[in-house]
Amino acid sequence: MLTLYYSPGAASLCVHQFLIELGVEHRLERVDFETKQQKSAEYLKLNPGGVVPTLIVDGEPMVESGAMLMWLAEQDPQARFVPGDGGRARREYLQWFLLLANALQPPFRGWFYPQEPAGEAASAQAKEIARGRIEAMWDRVNAHLEQRGPYLCGAQLTAVDFFLFMLMRWSRNMPKPATDWPYCAMFAATMKTRPSFKTLYEREGLSEWA
Template sequence: MYTLYYSPGAASLAVHWMLIELGVPHELKKVNMEAGEHRQPEYLKLNPNGFVPTMVVDGTPLYESAALLMLLAERHPQAGFAPPPGSPQRGLYMTWMFHLSNTLQAAFKDWFYPERPAGADAVEGAKASARTRIEECWDRVEAQIRSGGPYLVGDRVGAVDFLATMLMRWSRNMPKPANEWPTLANYIARMKARPSFKTLYTREGLTEWA
Protein backbone atom coordinates (compact mmCIF):
# COMPACT_ATOMS: atom_id res chain seq x y z
CA MET A 1 0.00 0.00 0.00
CA TYR A 2 1.20 3.49 -0.84
CA THR A 3 0.33 6.71 0.96
CA LEU A 4 1.45 9.81 -0.89
CA TYR A 5 1.78 13.12 0.90
CA TYR A 6 1.33 15.66 -1.83
CA SER A 7 0.64 19.28 -2.57
CA PRO A 8 -1.01 20.31 -5.84
CA GLY A 9 1.58 20.86 -8.58
CA ALA A 10 4.56 20.22 -6.26
CA ALA A 11 7.34 17.65 -6.68
CA SER A 12 4.76 15.06 -5.68
CA LEU A 13 2.99 15.51 -9.02
CA ALA A 14 5.16 13.07 -10.98
CA VAL A 15 4.77 10.40 -8.30
CA HIS A 16 1.01 10.90 -8.14
CA TRP A 17 0.86 10.71 -11.95
CA MET A 18 2.79 7.45 -12.00
CA LEU A 19 0.57 5.93 -9.30
CA ILE A 20 -2.44 6.71 -11.50
CA GLU A 21 -0.69 5.27 -14.56
CA LEU A 22 0.17 2.08 -12.67
CA GLY A 23 -3.37 1.69 -11.36
CA VAL A 24 -2.09 0.49 -7.99
CA PRO A 25 -3.97 1.08 -4.71
CA HIS A 26 -2.88 4.27 -3.04
CA GLU A 27 -4.05 6.85 -0.59
CA LEU A 28 -3.48 10.60 -0.91
CA LYS A 29 -2.81 12.98 1.95
CA LYS A 30 -2.80 16.64 1.03
CA VAL A 31 -0.16 18.80 2.71
CA ASN A 32 -1.16 22.44 3.00
CA MET A 33 2.18 24.05 2.26
CA GLU A 34 0.77 27.58 2.43
CA ALA A 35 -0.20 26.88 6.03
CA GLY A 36 3.28 25.43 6.66
CA GLU A 37 2.09 21.90 7.34
CA HIS A 38 5.32 20.54 5.80
CA ARG A 39 7.24 22.13 8.68
CA GLN A 40 5.04 20.77 11.45
CA PRO A 41 6.50 18.11 13.80
CA GLU A 42 4.02 15.47 12.58
CA TYR A 43 5.21 15.84 9.00
CA LEU A 44 8.89 16.19 9.94
CA LYS A 45 8.67 12.78 11.58
CA LEU A 46 8.00 11.38 8.11
CA ASN A 47 10.34 13.65 6.18
CA PRO A 48 12.92 15.53 8.29
CA ASN A 49 13.74 17.79 5.31
CA GLY A 50 10.26 19.30 5.39
CA PHE A 51 9.85 18.73 1.67
CA VAL A 52 6.95 17.37 -0.34
CA PRO A 53 6.55 14.57 -1.42
CA THR A 54 6.81 11.80 1.10
CA MET A 55 5.47 8.37 0.24
CA VAL A 56 4.85 5.75 2.89
CA VAL A 57 5.57 2.35 1.37
CA ASP A 58 4.40 -0.62 3.41
CA GLY A 59 4.78 1.47 6.56
CA THR A 60 8.15 3.07 5.74
CA PRO A 61 8.24 6.79 4.92
CA LEU A 62 10.42 7.51 1.89
CA TYR A 63 11.20 10.70 0.00
CA GLU A 64 12.97 12.24 -3.04
CA SER A 65 10.61 12.29 -5.98
CA ALA A 66 13.05 10.72 -8.46
CA ALA A 67 13.82 7.88 -6.05
CA LEU A 68 10.10 7.29 -5.51
CA LEU A 69 9.55 7.08 -9.27
CA MET A 70 12.42 4.62 -9.65
CA LEU A 71 11.09 2.54 -6.78
CA LEU A 72 7.60 2.40 -8.26
CA ALA A 73 9.01 1.39 -11.65
CA GLU A 74 11.01 -1.37 -9.95
CA ARG A 75 8.08 -2.64 -7.87
CA HIS A 76 5.75 -2.77 -10.87
CA PRO A 77 7.98 -3.95 -13.73
CA GLN A 78 5.00 -5.12 -15.81
CA ALA A 79 4.33 -1.45 -16.67
CA GLY A 80 7.73 -1.17 -18.37
CA PHE A 81 8.37 2.29 -16.89
CA ALA A 82 12.12 1.63 -16.50
CA PRO A 83 14.50 -0.25 -18.77
CA PRO A 84 15.45 -3.37 -16.78
CA PRO A 85 18.96 -3.81 -15.32
CA GLY A 86 21.35 -4.97 -18.03
CA SER A 87 19.22 -3.63 -20.89
CA PRO A 88 20.87 -1.28 -23.40
CA GLN A 89 18.86 1.76 -22.28
CA ARG A 90 19.36 1.30 -18.55
CA GLY A 91 22.37 3.62 -18.36
CA LEU A 92 20.69 6.41 -20.26
CA TYR A 93 17.58 6.08 -18.11
CA MET A 94 19.62 6.41 -14.90
CA THR A 95 21.65 9.27 -16.34
CA TRP A 96 18.52 11.28 -17.12
CA MET A 97 16.77 10.47 -13.85
CA PHE A 98 19.75 11.79 -11.91
CA HIS A 99 20.46 14.69 -14.23
CA LEU A 100 16.90 15.96 -14.05
CA SER A 101 16.81 15.52 -10.31
CA ASN A 102 20.30 16.80 -9.39
CA THR A 103 20.74 19.52 -11.95
CA LEU A 104 17.44 20.71 -13.38
CA GLN A 105 15.30 20.31 -10.27
CA ALA A 106 18.03 21.92 -8.17
CA ALA A 107 18.06 24.91 -10.54
CA PHE A 108 14.29 25.19 -10.14
CA LYS A 109 14.79 25.33 -6.39
CA ASP A 110 16.93 28.44 -6.90
CA TRP A 111 14.34 29.89 -9.30
CA PHE A 112 11.48 29.45 -6.85
CA TYR A 113 13.44 30.23 -3.67
CA PRO A 114 16.09 32.69 -4.98
CA GLU A 115 16.81 34.17 -1.55
CA ARG A 116 18.22 30.86 -0.34
CA PRO A 117 21.57 30.60 -2.17
CA ALA A 118 22.99 33.99 -1.12
CA GLY A 119 20.35 35.96 0.78
CA ALA A 120 17.68 38.52 -0.06
CA ASP A 121 20.14 40.99 -1.62
CA ALA A 122 21.22 38.48 -4.25
CA VAL A 123 17.81 37.43 -5.51
CA GLU A 124 18.18 38.88 -9.03
CA GLY A 125 21.53 37.17 -9.60
CA ALA A 126 20.25 33.87 -8.23
CA LYS A 127 17.24 33.97 -10.55
CA ALA A 128 19.37 34.85 -13.57
CA SER A 129 21.71 31.98 -12.82
CA ALA A 130 18.82 29.56 -12.30
CA ARG A 131 17.19 30.66 -15.54
CA THR A 132 20.39 30.06 -17.50
CA ARG A 133 20.85 26.60 -16.01
CA ILE A 134 17.22 25.65 -16.68
CA GLU A 135 17.30 26.84 -20.29
CA GLU A 136 20.61 25.08 -20.93
CA CYS A 137 19.01 21.91 -19.66
CA TRP A 138 16.05 22.32 -22.03
CA ASP A 139 18.60 22.53 -24.86
CA ARG A 140 20.00 19.17 -23.78
CA VAL A 141 16.57 17.56 -23.31
CA GLU A 142 15.48 18.88 -26.72
CA ALA A 143 18.58 17.32 -28.34
CA GLN A 144 18.08 14.02 -26.51
CA ILE A 145 14.42 13.63 -27.52
CA ARG A 146 15.19 14.68 -31.09
CA SER A 147 17.96 12.11 -31.45
CA GLY A 148 16.81 9.36 -29.08
CA GLY A 149 13.05 9.86 -28.75
CA PRO A 150 10.15 10.11 -29.17
CA TYR A 151 10.31 9.80 -25.37
CA LEU A 152 13.24 10.90 -23.27
CA VAL A 153 14.83 7.48 -23.42
CA GLY A 154 13.64 5.70 -26.52
CA ASP A 155 10.24 4.74 -27.77
CA ARG A 156 8.51 3.89 -24.47
CA VAL A 157 7.09 6.28 -21.96
CA GLY A 158 8.52 5.79 -18.49
CA ALA A 159 9.35 7.17 -15.06
CA VAL A 160 11.77 9.69 -16.53
CA ASP A 161 9.01 11.18 -18.68
CA PHE A 162 6.70 11.82 -15.73
CA LEU A 163 9.58 13.58 -13.98
CA ALA A 164 10.58 15.59 -17.07
CA THR A 165 7.02 16.69 -17.82
CA MET A 166 6.48 17.82 -14.23
CA LEU A 167 9.62 19.96 -14.48
CA MET A 168 8.54 21.34 -17.85
CA ARG A 169 5.26 22.35 -16.22
CA TRP A 170 7.18 24.25 -13.57
CA SER A 171 8.65 26.47 -16.30
CA ARG A 172 5.21 27.64 -17.50
CA ASN A 173 5.51 31.15 -16.03
CA MET A 174 9.20 31.63 -16.84
CA PRO A 175 10.35 34.08 -19.52
CA LYS A 176 11.08 31.15 -21.85
CA PRO A 177 8.96 28.14 -20.90
CA ALA A 178 9.92 24.65 -22.04
CA ASN A 179 7.24 24.56 -24.73
CA GLU A 180 9.18 27.20 -26.68
CA TRP A 181 11.57 24.41 -27.70
CA PRO A 182 9.83 22.78 -30.70
CA THR A 183 10.57 19.14 -29.87
CA LEU A 184 9.64 19.75 -26.24
CA ALA A 185 6.34 21.33 -27.33
CA ASN A 186 5.46 18.20 -29.25
CA TYR A 187 6.58 15.96 -26.36
CA ILE A 188 4.56 17.97 -23.82
CA ALA A 189 1.46 17.72 -26.01
CA ARG A 190 1.84 13.93 -26.17
CA MET A 191 2.36 13.60 -22.43
CA LYS A 192 -0.62 15.86 -21.70
CA ALA A 193 -2.81 13.80 -24.04
CA ARG A 194 -2.51 10.77 -21.76
CA PRO A 195 -5.85 10.09 -20.03
CA SER A 196 -4.00 9.86 -16.70
CA PHE A 197 -3.03 13.52 -17.02
CA LYS A 198 -6.67 14.58 -16.90
CA THR A 199 -7.27 12.39 -13.84
CA LEU A 200 -4.21 13.91 -12.18
CA TYR A 201 -5.44 17.45 -12.85
CA THR A 202 -8.91 16.68 -11.55
CA ARG A 203 -7.59 15.06 -8.38
CA GLU A 204 -5.09 17.85 -7.64
CA GLY A 205 -7.54 20.59 -8.65
CA LEU A 206 -5.11 22.04 -11.18
CA THR A 207 -6.09 24.25 -14.10
CA GLU A 208 -2.91 26.03 -15.28
CA TRP A 209 -1.02 24.35 -18.17
CA ALA A 210 -4.01 22.02 -18.79
Protein backbone atom coordinates in the same frame (compact mmCIF):
# COMPACT_ATOMS: atom_id res chain seq x y z
CA MET B 1 -1.75 0.71 0.95
CA LEU B 2 0.59 3.51 -0.09
CA THR B 3 0.06 7.06 1.17
CA LEU B 4 1.34 10.06 -0.76
CA TYR B 5 1.83 13.38 1.02
CA TYR B 6 1.42 15.96 -1.69
CA SER B 7 0.72 19.56 -2.54
CA PRO B 8 -0.98 20.45 -5.84
CA GLY B 9 1.55 20.96 -8.63
CA ALA B 10 4.60 20.38 -6.40
CA ALA B 11 7.30 17.70 -6.71
CA SER B 12 4.67 15.18 -5.67
CA LEU B 13 2.93 15.66 -9.03
CA CYS B 14 5.03 13.15 -10.98
CA VAL B 15 4.59 10.50 -8.30
CA HIS B 16 0.85 11.10 -8.16
CA GLN B 17 0.53 10.83 -11.93
CA PHE B 18 2.66 7.69 -11.98
CA LEU B 19 0.53 6.02 -9.29
CA ILE B 20 -2.54 6.73 -11.42
CA GLU B 21 -0.76 5.49 -14.53
CA LEU B 22 0.24 2.23 -12.81
CA GLY B 23 -3.22 1.75 -11.32
CA VAL B 24 -1.70 1.31 -7.87
CA GLU B 25 -4.09 1.83 -4.98
CA HIS B 26 -3.06 4.77 -2.80
CA ARG B 27 -4.29 7.33 -0.36
CA LEU B 28 -3.56 11.07 -0.65
CA GLU B 29 -2.68 13.38 2.24
CA ARG B 30 -2.61 17.04 1.28
CA VAL B 31 0.15 19.08 2.91
CA ASP B 32 -0.97 22.67 3.47
CA PHE B 33 1.80 25.03 2.31
CA GLU B 34 -0.25 28.06 3.46
CA THR B 35 0.13 27.05 7.09
CA LYS B 36 3.65 25.68 6.48
CA GLN B 37 2.52 22.20 7.45
CA GLN B 38 5.62 20.85 5.67
CA LYS B 39 7.74 22.43 8.44
CA SER B 40 5.61 21.12 11.33
CA ALA B 41 7.29 18.84 13.86
CA GLU B 42 4.92 16.05 12.92
CA TYR B 43 5.68 16.24 9.19
CA LEU B 44 9.43 16.67 9.76
CA LYS B 45 9.42 13.26 11.41
CA LEU B 46 8.36 11.84 8.04
CA ASN B 47 10.43 14.10 5.84
CA PRO B 48 13.31 15.86 7.64
CA GLY B 49 13.83 18.12 4.62
CA GLY B 50 10.39 19.67 5.18
CA VAL B 51 9.35 19.18 1.56
CA VAL B 52 6.86 17.17 -0.43
CA PRO B 53 6.48 14.48 -1.55
CA THR B 54 6.67 11.80 1.10
CA LEU B 55 5.50 8.30 0.25
CA ILE B 56 4.56 5.99 3.09
CA VAL B 57 5.31 2.37 2.26
CA ASP B 58 4.58 -0.30 4.87
CA GLY B 59 4.53 2.43 7.49
CA GLU B 60 7.98 3.69 6.47
CA PRO B 61 8.45 7.16 4.92
CA MET B 62 10.32 7.49 1.66
CA VAL B 63 11.56 10.83 0.28
CA GLU B 64 12.75 12.08 -3.16
CA SER B 65 10.30 12.03 -6.03
CA GLY B 66 12.78 10.54 -8.52
CA ALA B 67 13.56 7.63 -6.19
CA MET B 68 9.83 7.02 -5.74
CA LEU B 69 9.33 6.83 -9.49
CA MET B 70 12.19 4.36 -9.84
CA TRP B 71 10.91 2.22 -7.01
CA LEU B 72 7.29 2.24 -8.18
CA ALA B 73 8.40 1.31 -11.70
CA GLU B 74 10.29 -1.69 -10.29
CA GLN B 75 7.23 -2.86 -8.35
CA ASP B 76 5.07 -3.04 -11.45
CA PRO B 77 4.62 -6.76 -12.22
CA GLN B 78 4.92 -6.15 -15.96
CA ALA B 79 7.73 -3.59 -15.53
CA ARG B 80 5.99 -1.51 -18.21
CA PHE B 81 7.96 1.65 -17.50
CA VAL B 82 11.52 0.33 -17.08
CA PRO B 83 13.77 -0.35 -20.07
CA GLY B 84 14.62 -3.96 -19.49
CA ASP B 85 17.29 -4.72 -22.04
CA GLY B 86 20.26 -3.66 -19.91
CA GLY B 87 21.57 -1.80 -22.93
CA ARG B 88 21.42 1.73 -24.24
CA ALA B 89 17.87 2.51 -23.11
CA ARG B 90 18.61 1.32 -19.59
CA ARG B 91 21.75 3.46 -19.43
CA GLU B 92 19.79 6.46 -20.65
CA TYR B 93 17.09 5.78 -18.07
CA LEU B 94 19.55 5.92 -15.18
CA GLN B 95 21.52 8.80 -16.67
CA TRP B 96 18.46 11.01 -17.16
CA PHE B 97 17.06 10.30 -13.72
CA LEU B 98 20.29 11.51 -12.14
CA LEU B 99 20.85 14.34 -14.57
CA LEU B 100 17.35 15.75 -14.07
CA ALA B 101 17.60 15.37 -10.29
CA ASN B 102 21.08 16.91 -10.11
CA ALA B 103 21.14 19.50 -12.86
CA LEU B 104 17.54 20.55 -13.50
CA GLN B 105 15.55 20.15 -10.30
CA PRO B 106 18.01 22.20 -8.15
CA PRO B 107 17.91 25.31 -10.37
CA PHE B 108 14.12 25.13 -10.21
CA ARG B 109 14.50 25.34 -6.46
CA GLY B 110 16.70 28.39 -7.12
CA TRP B 111 14.04 29.92 -9.36
CA PHE B 112 11.15 29.40 -6.94
CA TYR B 113 13.11 30.02 -3.71
CA PRO B 114 15.84 32.47 -4.88
CA GLN B 115 16.46 33.78 -1.36
CA GLU B 116 17.77 30.39 -0.22
CA PRO B 117 21.33 30.43 -1.61
CA ALA B 118 22.40 33.94 -0.54
CA GLY B 119 19.51 35.76 1.15
CA GLU B 120 16.82 38.20 -0.05
CA ALA B 121 19.31 40.84 -1.23
CA ALA B 122 20.82 38.50 -3.81
CA SER B 123 17.59 36.90 -4.95
CA ALA B 124 17.25 38.68 -8.31
CA GLN B 125 20.72 37.55 -9.28
CA ALA B 126 20.12 34.03 -7.95
CA LYS B 127 16.97 33.84 -10.07
CA GLU B 128 18.83 34.85 -13.22
CA ILE B 129 21.50 32.23 -12.59
CA ALA B 130 18.83 29.59 -12.02
CA ARG B 131 17.08 30.65 -15.22
CA GLY B 132 20.28 30.28 -17.25
CA ARG B 133 20.89 26.81 -15.85
CA ILE B 134 17.32 25.73 -16.59
CA GLU B 135 17.44 27.03 -20.15
CA ALA B 136 20.78 25.31 -20.77
CA MET B 137 19.15 22.06 -19.71
CA TRP B 138 16.24 22.58 -22.12
CA ASP B 139 18.84 22.93 -24.90
CA ARG B 140 20.28 19.62 -23.85
CA VAL B 141 16.96 17.81 -23.39
CA ASN B 142 15.69 19.17 -26.70
CA ALA B 143 18.78 17.96 -28.57
CA HIS B 144 18.45 14.53 -27.00
CA LEU B 145 14.75 14.24 -27.82
CA GLU B 146 15.41 15.32 -31.39
CA GLN B 147 17.97 12.60 -31.83
CA ARG B 148 16.45 9.90 -29.68
CA GLY B 149 12.77 10.75 -29.03
CA PRO B 150 9.89 10.75 -28.74
CA TYR B 151 10.78 9.75 -25.14
CA LEU B 152 14.02 10.08 -23.19
CA CYS B 153 14.86 6.41 -23.73
CA GLY B 154 13.64 6.19 -27.31
CA ALA B 155 10.37 4.57 -28.33
CA GLN B 156 9.40 3.34 -24.85
CA LEU B 157 7.67 5.61 -22.34
CA THR B 158 9.46 5.08 -19.02
CA ALA B 159 9.26 6.35 -15.44
CA VAL B 160 11.84 9.06 -16.06
CA ASP B 161 9.54 10.71 -18.63
CA PHE B 162 7.06 11.49 -15.85
CA PHE B 163 9.85 13.28 -13.98
CA LEU B 164 10.78 15.33 -17.05
CA PHE B 165 7.15 16.16 -17.78
CA MET B 166 6.66 17.59 -14.28
CA LEU B 167 9.82 19.69 -14.57
CA MET B 168 8.65 21.04 -17.92
CA ARG B 169 5.36 22.02 -16.32
CA TRP B 170 7.21 24.00 -13.66
CA SER B 171 8.67 26.21 -16.39
CA ARG B 172 5.25 27.25 -17.75
CA ASN B 173 5.36 30.82 -16.37
CA MET B 174 9.06 31.42 -16.97
CA PRO B 175 10.26 33.87 -19.65
CA LYS B 176 11.22 30.87 -21.82
CA PRO B 177 9.15 27.82 -20.90
CA ALA B 178 10.34 24.36 -21.97
CA THR B 179 7.70 24.34 -24.71
CA ASP B 180 9.64 27.06 -26.56
CA TRP B 181 11.97 24.22 -27.58
CA PRO B 182 10.26 22.23 -30.39
CA TYR B 183 11.10 18.68 -29.32
CA CYS B 184 10.30 19.49 -25.71
CA ALA B 185 6.97 20.89 -26.89
CA MET B 186 6.20 17.69 -28.81
CA PHE B 187 7.08 15.62 -25.76
CA ALA B 188 4.84 17.70 -23.49
CA ALA B 189 1.96 17.54 -25.96
CA THR B 190 2.24 13.74 -26.15
CA MET B 191 2.36 13.38 -22.36
CA LYS B 192 -0.72 15.58 -22.01
CA THR B 193 -2.79 13.10 -24.02
CA ARG B 194 -2.42 10.41 -21.34
CA PRO B 195 -5.61 9.72 -19.39
CA SER B 196 -3.54 9.79 -16.18
CA PHE B 197 -2.87 13.50 -16.82
CA LYS B 198 -6.59 14.29 -16.89
CA THR B 199 -7.24 12.32 -13.71
CA LEU B 200 -4.27 13.98 -12.02
CA TYR B 201 -5.59 17.45 -12.87
CA GLU B 202 -9.05 16.59 -11.57
CA ARG B 203 -7.66 15.19 -8.33
CA GLU B 204 -5.22 18.03 -7.67
CA GLY B 205 -7.68 20.69 -8.83
CA LEU B 206 -5.24 22.01 -11.46
CA SER B 207 -6.15 23.87 -14.64
CA GLU B 208 -3.03 25.76 -15.80
CA TRP B 209 -0.96 24.15 -18.60
CA ALA B 210 -3.80 21.67 -19.42
